[in-house]
Amino acid sequence: MAELRRRGPAALPPGERLTGGFLHDVRRVVLADGSRVVVKRIGRRSDASGARRFRLGESVARAALRSSVPAVPAYFIEAGDPVLRVGDTELLIYPNIPGTVLSTAEHAIDPALCRRAGELLFRIHRMRLPGRPFVAAGETPLWDTTVDVPWARLIRALRRRTGSRLTAADATLLTHWSEAYAAVLPRLSQRVSVGHGDLAPRNVIVHEQGDAVIDWEHAGLTEPWTELAVLALDWSSNARGRLHGPAFRAALHGYVRNGSAGPPDADALVGRAGRLLAWSLYNAQLALRDVSGPHLERVETTVQLLHVQAESMVELTEWFIQVP
Structure with a gap:
């Protein structure tokens, strides 16, 4: 995390570009310990409420998971916030779900x-x-x-x-x-x-x-x-x-x-x-x-x-x- 904050997204491996993501860059990344995560770099949005919009969506995803809906919410990175801001870049980090x-x-x-x-x-x-x-x-x-x-x-x-x-x-x-x-x-x-x-x-x-x-x-x-x-x-x-x-x-x-x-x-x-x-x-x-x-x-x-x-x-x- 410290390296990510110091170097920004460049600290992450390039990863594998995933399908979808009309507005954002989404990649599967292998971390130094061998674990896999999915990283979404939030694209530019038409208004200033982008991060707030994502926080709302993630709150719904977590509520869905508590209601036994098979949702995949983002990790809380720090202070209970799913959005990680590094310089001008905003990231969300998700579990990697093997499947189709x-x-x-x-x-x-x-x-x-x-x-x-x-x-x-x-x-x-x-x-x-x-x-x-x-x-x-x-x-x-x-x-x-x-x-x-x-x-x-x-x-x-x-x-x-x-x-x-x-x-x-x-x-x-x-x-x-x-x-x-x-x-x-x-x-x-x-x-x-x-x-x-x-x-x-x-x-x-x-x-x-x-x-x-x-x-x-x-x-x-x-x-x-x-x-x-x-x-x-x-x-x-x-x-x-x-x-x-x-x-x-x-x-x-x-x-x-x-x-x-x-x-x-x-x-x-x-x-x-x-x-x-x-x-x-x-x-x-x-x-x-x-x-x-x-x-x-x-x-x-x-x-x-x-x-x-x-x-x-x-x-x-x-x-x-x-x-x-």
Whole structure:
């Protein structure tokens, strides 16, 4: 630890770069004593609350572990703080969990795994936590509306500055989803529970003893049916967003069969679109400032997902409200 403080992150071995980590550098590192840990170097964030956001997420992960959810929280490095600040760098250090990180790009979509994912999410939503930590972090259960975003102008700017392939038809789609999300947001916001925030296949490790849930950065308040819609689509879609119906229904069944309160709300599917809109806007703004980064590809991929969802909404809605 003293060497790390003196030399900064350079004191750590280079390590093995791990998959995931859209915003951060994540590596598996072998320490001098032969033990393995996972080190996450927190990337630059859009506001000054990054470390506070991570502390909240880690507090949820520890509460989840106490509630028998197989969470993997970061180590407390000193004074009960999971965030280690070294100069201008902030680090989190996690246990290394041997196993397989799931990815729909690399593994066949498996309804049995989707059912387990739905069960995991229900167990997280069942948790009870005091409200004070969430208020302190300024946490809200859903994403801001994008109804006032000038999508057509934004796409024209992307085409001019980055060579984007997005079109006026894409701007029309984004405007449609923005209006739909703004219409359902007040009602969706009335339901709140504790959630993981990103329970995608890349954040679940399958190992000999079962599952391990990692990356609690976005944990906090959530609208439960919307998080279920996000999970069901993430786990049952391929890399191009094409849906596997039995897997989608299995994820819903894994959640609902554990005793959820009331029938699923199909407006949550529009809530999922709200998340994709927020991610598109965030990356579009970054792409205009940094044309060499991965941001434009993320925008175009996310817009494709919104197209697929629009084409599938009739059957998605039927499956969502008819889940046994």
